[in-house]
Amino acid sequence: MIYPDNFETKTGFAEIRTMLRDLCLSPLGQTEADGMCFSSDIEAVNELHAQTNELRLLLEANPDFPLNNIFDARESVSRARIANTHLEESEFFDLRRSLDTVHKIVGLLHPDDPAQMAGRALFRLSDGIAVFPGLVQRIDQVIDKYGHMRDTASPELLRLRRELARAEGSVSRILHGILRAAQTEGLVEKDVAPAVRDGRLVIPIAPGLKRRINGIVHDESATGHTVFVEPTEVVEANNHIRELENEERQEVIRILTALTQHVRPNVAEILDSLHFLGIIDFIQAKVRLGKRLRAVSPVVKASPCIDWIEARHPLLELQLTARGNKIIPLGITLTDEKRILVISGPNAGGKSVCLKTVALLQYMLQCGLPIPVSERSSCGLFNDLMLDIGDEQSLENDLSTYSSHLLNMKHMMRQATDRTLILIDEFGTGTEPQIGGAIAESVLDKFCSKGVWGVITTHYQNLKHFADTHAEVANGAMLYDRHEMRALFQLAIGRPGSSFAIEIARKIGLPEDVIAEASEIVGSDYIQSDKYLQDIVRDKRYWEGKRQSIHQREKELEKTIARYEEEIQDLRQQRRAIVAKAKADAEELLRESNRRIENVIREIREQQAEKEATKRIREELRSFKQTVKEEQTVAHKAHGLMSDDDFEKKLAQIQQRKQRKEKRKQEKAAQQAAVTPRLSTEKMAVGDTVRIRGLKSTGTIEAIDGDMCTVIFGDMRSKMRLNRLETAVPSSPNANPIETAYQVSRATRDTIDDHKKNFRQDLDVRGMRGDEALTAVQHFIDDAILVGISRVRILHGKGNGILRTLIRQYLSTVPNVVHYADEHVQFGGAGITIVDF
Incomplete structure (x- = not known):
């Protein structure tokens, strides 16, 4: 039960409903938004919130969720019930897109494995919804993707449209010929083009020249400076075109009538599917509203309860955000032990905003809308919401402000139960304060005896004392900074608040003698009690600040x-x-x-x-x-x-x-360097003593030809590249015996000559084991270096590449090898490695 009838207007819910309608994508969703209402059914309320949460997650996981084509085809589908009627092309086009959207959404909510969605709210919502892929396919055969009837919808339509195109082309050619002739004669301006009047092609011409062209005048321009003449030559052709157009329209109607017969047996199921589509549109609007308001859809308890953390009035927050300000959240708690909250504090301190926040959020909650509170909040369910706020004077009913308040109190006391939430602003005002406060206290006692839940704002001291002396009633104060004389808009539950009447009067500039006289009138006891309240509020605020500071430091310490x-x-x-x-x-x-x-x-x-x-x-x-x-x-x-x-x-x-x-290694290298021929960095010339890089045997350059040279090693001549040699200072006659030990002996020269005569540039190691092949390659490379060959080939085959890898690992450690790679693909490719020295 909601009281009074204008509850939505007074709380601002009417604006929320308007916002929700604007977020809907179609009239289908707007209809659902208009029908949204307060519910006290716990299962229904939780189902609404579950639907919103599930669709929000689906939209986040599926950015391409099918919501683009939602159209209201209810009227046209309902008209299809009547025999011999038909839907127009545009209506079929909208119906087809809406049915296709229903099919896609039901497919997402009913996956191949139903266990994935079983037990979920959207699964239950879509269960039993009919889809019409056959009807969609039949419409596609008649209506194209632009919403027009296809030429191929029937053979007769195709014939008529082709004949119509030929006739129109013929008339256009004849008319352009007449127009060019008229332009040549100066009867018509050069830039004039044929026009259409009543579906017939005509020529625009000046009124004074209309008799120069034989034809029928069909129309005249608004200024009277132009008449539109249909030449006699095209009258019959235009008549034929009109006949073809009539025949085409009759064929289109016949096709649409036949197509409508496929809709007629399924009207009820189609309307049910469109209703489902409207609900989905409405739910997506709630999701978007929740994002705009930074709201959540909580799980609602069956019993009455309000434990809201960081509750915010959505409309006030939007207004403040638009002005670049931030709203101050409220912490509001009503429990079985403290069912009624009496809020006091200064005027313009936020008491009414707090009251309206409770009224609006609870109403939104039980309408299934997300509410702007923290996810840690707890929410309960009430059977009734009753509101008394604002001035309800009525000239018709001869009611004053106070009379209207009393009438509301009478209704609340009669109808309220232990599952009713009452919301009363400025309780007891509108009459003489002493009797008004007494009546308000008596009414409040009645509410307590009935176990009513409520939020009440007041300035009366007796109501503050009543809250202190009754276990089920709690005091609350809207905080006020006495030093800066400004409202803090923070609700503190547990202590009453001061109205700060004296301070506010002094701030706005009332004379001190007036303030002093007012203080004497109310008496010192009232002034002292008000000061005590202010001190309590001040101390509470101080210790609350300390507590928050300590809590903040603890959090920083934990982070550190x-x-x-x-x-x-x-x-x-x-x-x-x-x-x-x-x-x-x-x-x-x-x-x-x-x-x-x-x-x-x-x-x-x-x-x-x-x-x-x-x-x-x-x-x-x-x-x-x-x-x-x-x-x-x-x-x-x-x-x-x-x-x-x-x-x-x-x-x-x-x-x-x-x-x-x-x-030690460096000392050893120095000792070896002492017995090694000294290297020279000078450019090599004929007669220089040289040696092959990496070897110790020395020889003499006999001739140089470009980058090639002939070197004599003992009695053996060898041709090789200069970059394979390095110069060495020849040993002196008095050299150390160790140095002369490196000269080539006669037996060594004979061995070298023998190797050179028998050396082959190709080595085949296919079929050998790894160590066997590696030994053969080592001897082969040594012989190649010894005889001075510039390139050799090693045949190891492809296989798994083991021999190839072992051989190339060895080649990478030989200083004289300057390059190795696969042979050209025509000569063996990866099965052969070529080696350059």
């Missing part, structure tokens, strides 16, 4: 702690990543060192080095492995078993050990 914990976690993850990377780098270094040392050992073996040298190199390898293991152990301990100081000390020890080994 959380940030530190997150940074610590990040540091731990970074340490793990660094340790893992160090371990991976160490393993890669170990593998690389193994490859290099094995190459050195192979070279020593091939050069028949002493066992002591081999033993020394292997000892260095073991030492390197031990260092890597120690680093891994340190990394493992740093991960969780060592302190930071121990970790730093261990790292320092390993660094020192590395530095010592690096120093």
